[in-house]
Amino acid sequence: MNIAIDCTFFGHAEARSKKLSLSTSIFTADILDAFVKMGLSDNFTLFVNYNHASFFQERFPQYKLKILKFFPLTLANKISDGRFKGTKYLKKLGIFKRAVKKGGFDSIWFPYCVDYTFVQTALPALCTIHDIYPVHRNGMSGWNFIKNQNCTLTTVSNYTKNDIIGTFGLDEARANSITKIPNSIIFDVSKKQERKELSGKKYILDLNAYIEKKNPLTLLKAFNLIKEKTNATLVFCGGYKDENLFAEMKNFIEENSLFERVLLLFRVTDEERNWLLTNATLFVTPSLFEGFGRTPVEAAICKIPVISTKETSLFEATLGLCNYVENPKDENELAELILKKLGNPDSEEKLTEIAKILTENYEPETLAKRYMELFSKLR
Incomplete structure (x- = not known):
């Protein structure tokens, strides 16, 4: 051959x-x-x-x-x-x-x-x-x-x-x-580099590019609705950005006094990404379009509770094993589910079983x- x-x-x-x-x-x-x-x-x-x-x-x-x-x-x-x-x-x-x-x-x-x-x-x-x-x-x-x-x-x-x-x-x-x-899906998360600003903190993580189809503004708006009801930090982390959308997100953060509650990270090292992924309290992907949907699967394999939309391939890629919003553009629905999972996270037993199934499947x-x-x- x-x-x-x-x-x-x-x-x-x-x-x-x-x-x-x-x-x-x-x-x-x-x-x-x-x-x-x-x-x-x-x-x-x-x-x-x-x-x-x-x-x-x-x-x-x-x-x-x-x-x-x-x-x-x-x-x-x-x-x-x-x-x-x-x-x-x-x-x-x-x-x-x-x-x-x-x-x-x-x-x-x-x-x-x-x-x-x-x-x-x-x-x-x-x-x-x-x-x-x-x-x-x-x-x-x-x-x-x-x-x-x-x-x-x-x-x-x-x-x-x-x-x-x-x-x-x-x-x-x-x-x-x-x-x-x-x-x-295979990745080595053994090498990690702590992000000092998040050390010891609870945080919600979104690993997606800063582009329209990834829908980060809906997550930002949802977090703004619950900022007084949780002490968690919201962390966005992407390797590519649309400058107009990125500017819109920064303006929203300024207008709603979210400077100390939201981090917009860009092109972190592999070691920092590993640390972010394995130490998150909750992983959220508000994406509107994915041909596959790798990052929520990675998070679930790391035994992190995951909230996703059901758009395009996301429900399929995660095998229906995670937590989902019905309307991906509804910040109120997303805010409600985030609060629910922060207060009542998936059990260690459930997260372990999900990780096992996804690891074997991919x-x-x-x-x-x-x-x-x-x-x-x-x-």
Whole structure:
């Protein structure tokens, strides 16, 4: 088996800092690590950007790498002291496609398949689709691979699968050919760095980007309603932000005198994130859209009580084992449930059982085996 894997979507900041922060990169790394544990890494070649080479050589030394280069791009990158990336042109100019053609591969896997990452080649392709949020915002241009019979589709949730079927109007045969393989969840929280400002305090945690679809303002408004009824601190922690939304949140905090009650953290270290996740009193995700929904599952595996919405894939990803609001935009409903869980948290026995079920359900090697079954059918 000789399979090409597209890894050009990994973020530049991730490669530079050698710290994975995007859910799609973390998912791919989990599966690649599982292939290594299973002794299967020799079956794969990772296609990587020229300016990500050192990161991949260090992070995935067991894999063969195909480093995509084009002299005008590398020169521009050097002259601009790294400010010019230009890696999108590796695909637009056909460099990626030619490299795939020369490699003698049996098939190709796109672990994060969207309009701008997919490249049509002569090889059978496995396309993992996390969500089609861009389609709902920008239209279907560039998404022709959805109906391409040379492309086998897999999704990370039934929500995404059904969204694809309905949005693209797939016929029964094409719809039935789509496989669901959820994201794996594995993370090491043994290394921790305490956040001094939260030492010894009760706090409610939301680990999500500061963007509209994550709905942080509803949580902020809910907390404002109960600020006199709890001594807990509200902590937001994200690795990406929409500056307008972030400014709106800061204005709300100022207008409602929440300076000492709310923390807006940004791009904390892995060790700090581990500490935040494992020491929270309550985890709340008010998100309106998730192709999968990783962070509430992580929190539940850490035996933290979780409140979530039921939007898109969240109820599915958490297996219906957590606490849920019916209306994700209703701050009154969310405030009431937060107070309830702070006063009457889930028992240690219940939290342990939830953690056990979720850990077993999202074990990487089990899911990697399912990917291997799909690869074997592509040849």
